[in-house]
Amino acid sequence: MDHIKELSEILNLDVQRVKSLFRSHVLTTSFFEKSGFFSGISALYRFDKASSGYEKGTLIAITEDEGSIFRGYPKIRRAMLLGPAIEKRFPGRVVVEEKLNGYNIRICMINDRIFAVTRGGFICPFTTEVVREGNLDEFFFENPDLMLCAEVVGPENPYVQKDVYEVDSVDFFVFDIMDRRSGKLLPFSERKELCENHGIKQVPLLGIFEKRKWKRILEIVRELGERGREGVVIKDPEMRVPPVKYTSSQSNCGDLKYAFTYFNDYGSSFVFSRVVREAFQSVELGEDKDELRERCLRVGESIILPMVESITRKMKGDRITEKFRIRVKSPETAELFERYMRRMGLKVHFSVLEKVDGRYIVEVEKLMSSTDDKIDSILNGELW
């Protein structure tokens, strides 16, 4: 609350409006410590929801000299039926890129140092270490007002661990470049060129299609699904209209499987939209009786089996936790990241396992308290 005046200027909102955004907890401080990691930064603020023309996740960094804004990445909406959605929403040809299954970040430069910002508008210490390995300095010194929007994927990260990409530990792939002040996304060709010129990896391009060829895209999604991949993002080459996403049945079922493993920690709405997708996809693919039966079994198994497993695990005396590994260059990153996760309200336990090739392998165990408590109470005779 020390920077009302600066925020008022940066956001172009009057002081009363900024105060009211604080009071309603729409504008709030973001994770920050006075330490070397954040050196040069005096304070961080974020939009917890969209308001006053700013997206959820918009970050404002106050440094000693100035304040900078980093606009939130807009939610990409989902097609339930690919054909009608493409026909209706795009003016002409569409760019189809692979939607990677990881987590979405914005990479930016604050006070000459690179940071990774999560969807919610938090600077993530772990991801920041990852992106700082990416040789992005030149890009940002040349383009200080741009942000790289990227998906972080791989088996060793704290958010979404997938082993289907050719990534050993963790890596990131750019899918958009955004003007940090206006939130405007660059046209596809400009983004492509900028990334290529700076040797920055991008998400795989699957093709550029005429709208009427949407069945080919449906086919691509089916093939991606068979390879354990998530799906596609469809864009207007000029970015005149918002992109649209569409995912494979395997990815939807993977989400269900994860959500039902920790069923009480994930909302019922998370589950609902995912099963509805499956029905629309089946109709659009024109599935026959056998294919439909296979889909029903896949959906049913994605729902029931992980719950059965969690209940059984709890009956054996285990706690319901999620375990994953991360690999960090310095123990300080791990310590800072642990404090960060706890500040997010997560019950995590970090243990450094060993040092391999100059990196520390850290095992993280996250207690899924709501599911753990719920199963426990039912085993003890409580009702629903």
Place this chain on the structure above:
Amino acid sequence: MDHIKELSEILNLDVQRVKSLFRSHVLTTSFFEKSGFFSGISALYRFDKASSGYEKGTLIAITEDEGSIFRGYPKIRRAMLLGPAIEKRFPGRVVVEEKLNGYNIRICMINDRIFAVTRGGFICPFTTEVVREGNLDEFFFENPDLMLCAEVVGPENPYVQKDVYEVDSVDFFVFDIMDRRSGKLLPFSERKELCENHGIKQVPLLGIFEKRKWKRILEIVRELGERGREGVVIKDPEMRVPPVKYTSSQSNCGDLKYAFTYFNDYGSSFVFSRVVREAFQSVELGEDKDELRERCLRVGESIILPMVESITRKMKGDRITEKFRIRVKSPETAELFERYMRRMGLKVHFSVLEKVDGRYIVEVEKLMSSTDDKIDSILNGELW
């Protein structure tokens, strides 16, 4: 709002409290028309939620001479694991009765006439006609302060149509008798005797069991499921503790099938609790791989197939409606009931088909607008 003073006396709450209940829409008027059907009644009020010690669905009828209260029926909570729930919650032996799959009403006498009250505290014109055929006058003249709590079942009713009972059109079965003023439920043996003495049909008694014999109850539920029946309600014979319900997988899947036919009209939470039950049941039954796979397929089919059917139906140009038949003695009942349903916000269309054995067969078509609109918009390229 004309009866603040009367309500204050009946509810034993001060006038300010009653006014505040009205302002917060907790206490509200119930469906009422100045007509022969409601003759003798001046006004009806109901609790839309539980408050001030009164259950949701509590009804207050103001007649010319006096006001009477009819307490709401308490929600019966559900066991997720039968064994631990029975062990923990019941003091000794348990009465197990069949839970019929219909709708729950309270039958009461107001101003010497019998009425059927829904869970929500509405007098239902259709159900009132049904229960008036039940020769209940003697019971109510002898016991004006009691209410019969009954399940209405059969293929021809406006709420839950099931053809698994030996009921041609519609019938009702008492499962509890309640003191209308205190809400207290009579002990099992008293209820049984009172019903038998007055020739009133009751829900089937499946047995009285020692707590440690709960596996036998699980077995009964499995058998009931195979016959398309819903499940059981488990009671303390003396009604010292609240009853507990437990349902078969077939019933849970039936619910899912219905909910997903009209997926956007039914909340995601409705769906969620039903799939969670399935996992706990599988664990408690100790299912092997094949049984588990069969359950997964059953759950998956209950979710996906009805949605696929509704989408396909809409693509063919049909609207998403639910159709059912009711049978009434007088056309006035049908007309009154149509106005009642519309006042409930339902989009219904009634058509009298024919007169058979002195009864009018009426076909009712109910538009499921939310699902209808949602599928329509997706077929037109809208996103989720």
